[in-house]
Amino acid sequence: MLQAIGLTSAPRRDLTPAVDDLTFEAPPGSVTALLGAPGAGKTTALRLMLALEPGRGVTYFRGRPLHRIGHPAREIGVLLGDVPGHPARTARGQLRMVCAAAGVPASRADELLDVVGLGALRDERLGSLSLGMDRRLGLASALLGDPHTLLLDAPSAGLSPRENSWLHGLLRAHAGHGGTVLYTTSDPKEAARTADRVVTVDGGRLVADQDAASFARTRLRPRVAVTTPHAARLADALNREARAGRRSVEVVAEEGAGSLLTVYGSSCPEVGETAFRHGVLVHRLADEIGDTGPVAAPSAMPAPAAAGAPAVPRPVGGGTVSLPPLSARPVRSPLRPVRYELRRMCGVRSAPLIAAAVLVASVALAVPLARTGGTPLPGLLAAWPALLPLPPAALGAGLLGALSFGDEYRYPALAGARGTVPRRLGLLVAKLAVTGVAALLLAALSVVADAGALRLVYGAAAVPVPGNWPVLSAGWAGLAVGCAWAGLLGAGIFRVTIAGMAAVVAVPTLVGPLVQKALTGPSVRSVVGLPGRLRELAWPAWPHRIDHWLTAAAGLVAQPVAAALALSLSVLLCAYLLTGLRRRARW
The missing domain is CATH 3.40.50.300 (P-loop containing nucleotide triphosphate hydrolases)
Structure with missing residues (x-):
């Protein structure tokens, strides 16, 4: 019911x-x-x-x-x-x-x-x-x-x-x-x-509100449709013969169609004979079922149940069954958000095409950069020249993230007017996880492809393993994942893919310079000696190995791009939570 x-x-x-x-x-x-x-x-x-x-x-x-x-x-x-x-x-x-x-x-x-x-x-x-x-x-x-x-x-x-x-x-x-x-x-x-x-x-x-039989009886009427170039003459003849024979005939001239008449209360033979007697040319003569328009009829609808009724009895096998009331709880759908997101991403060729384009562009940039000799090794492996705001792998990761929400709004999984998949935390976490893993794979593949191309062209000596490779790897992974998440949240807020890409490009071009200007001052110098001060606050037996990791982490955070990316992600996440999750749940 x-x-x-x-x-x-x-x-x-x-x-x-x-x-x-x-x-x-x-x-x-x-x-x-x-x-x-x-x-x-x-x-x-x-x-x-x-x-x-x-x-x-x-x-x-x-x-x-x-x-x-x-x-x-x-x-x-x-x-x-x-x-x-x-x-x-x-x-x-x-x-x-x-x-x-x-x-x-x-x-x-x-x-x-x-x-x-x-x-x-x-x-x-x-x-x-x-x-x-x-x-x-x-x-x-x-x-x-x-x-x-x-x-x-x-x-x-x-x-x-x-x-x-x-x-x-x-x-x-x-x-x-x-x-x-x-x-x-x-x-x-x-x-x-x-x-x-x-x-x-x-x-x-x-x-x-009627059953079909009552509706057909009160709303639909048989009629005769006549097409003639002399509609006025035929209408006058039909009305005169109906008055003479005391019959109830209604002749209606259709608006916008001067040659079309609709005759109620008569039949095709009667209308044809009248047209023949008066010498009226007829192009079309057909029986139809006409619609008289909305007509109020007595409603056979039973009284609705009270708004607070917990259940409605439904006849089953001659008896009635009362459905037990469910406890109020939020709609949790999609029920398998990770599986849904994986099928959404892998169901089209966008992701592999983006990955292939990123690898080709990365290799095409890394090889000439190594020839010039002015780019440090991390920049070579990332294929990040000074002219580009971001390396190809970061841009590709941002595009994958932007498509995660942008394509879903453009091509929803569920019916468009019914609303797209609910913007709930479960779906957001699934999208963040899937796009993060995709970004890590893309970043790793680009480094492997660049290193292989450089070794092939210039020899193994051209690509030595840097001593601080763990720190560099962490920074590279953070940049790729951060760009993917920035694109995802930007597209989720503004419901279009291009907005997600704009959020990614804005990190180094707009937010980065502002953060760099804010960090140039006494606040940056206060980071120096942070591990020692933490050791004094914590315990004397602070492991010295942790000093190295804290210094490296502080150095990463102090980078303008990293700080700008962290700031952008915080703002985008708050904006998404305010604009997306506060809405009423859609299923």
Whole structure:
């Protein structure tokens, strides 16, 4: 049972709310159509039910509001628009990624692909799928968690009659197994033909809530469509003969189509005979089922349950079962964030292409730098000339981090209007971990590639092992990981990849000079002797080996780029927590 009670969207400036105090029910075991003209508020109503739109009201899914459902994807399947996946991702890869977000086994993806008829196209790229195939993939995404309730926004829009028949057959099968189906449509004939109940909305308000038979009887009327170049003559003849025969005939001239007449209360033979008797040329004559527009009808909807009801009894095998209330807890999804992030990153060729480009650029810079002889060994191994703000490996790591959130906003794993994957700490930690490991691998590979190229061109003597290689390695790893995280947080805040890259480039170009100017003074000299002062504060038997590590760590932190990177990461993390995690949870 789906119960929508008092749904009201946030007021718009100088405009009435798109949805105003909308209340209706969708019973289990049936298909319910939410009918309305374009702009009537159907999509906004669905978004209000899913807490994707600011407003008031509450929606109960089998007696529980959305925030009290532990795993929403296993209770509610949603399809709002097309599947906005990355065009280069395969259909199977897209579903496996959503499986990790929904907390279901990856094998479920193959099962659903066979159910929706895409088993033979599992390795096809999303960009090559037709509209009908894309809609099938969207239904597979909605059904991954085996939900009880399906919410679909105009699922049949643009589909062929054959695809439309298949779609409604699938929805009917889901309802036949006891599920609840609610879909929106603007076609009253489709609603009367495919739904069990029709909820009509107009201007964001409830107009009628009827069973399909009552809806067809009160809303749909037979009519005759006539196309003629002499529409006015034929209309006058039809009206005169109807008055003479005392018949109730209504002739309507369609606006914007001067040659089209719609005749109610007559038939094709009668209209054709009238046209023949008066010598009117007719180009088209056809019987149709016409829509009389939104007409209020007595509602057969039962009274909604109280807002605080813990459960709604549902008939099962002749009896009733009360669902136990769940303890209020935040939605924890994706359930496998690390697996989800790995599938998101590895499902397209962006990461290997970036890695290959970084290695090529790094080698191409390191070899000529060694020939000039003016670059120290650490700069050679990092391929970091003075002209570049950052080495290629750091820029590549920043791009990987920026794509982690930027691509997700551009090509969400879940339906676009339904909201992307929740911006929660679990997902953030997973993204930080995966991008950090990717950045470390990229940094290590670039050093190995540069060292190998230098040895190959100039000999082994050209690349000696530096004595302070642990400190250099730590600084190099910190730079790569820091750039990756700066790109990730920047893209997560501003929801675009280019913003993440701007956050990375701003570290050496903007923040670095400011930090360097702030550090040039007495505060820098106070770092000297820090290990000795710590030894005096701590204990006399301070190991002398720690002095070396503390001095090296202090030296790294005192570097302008390192200090700028640490400052940037702190600011970006605080901004992300304030802008992303404070929002209401989206699933």
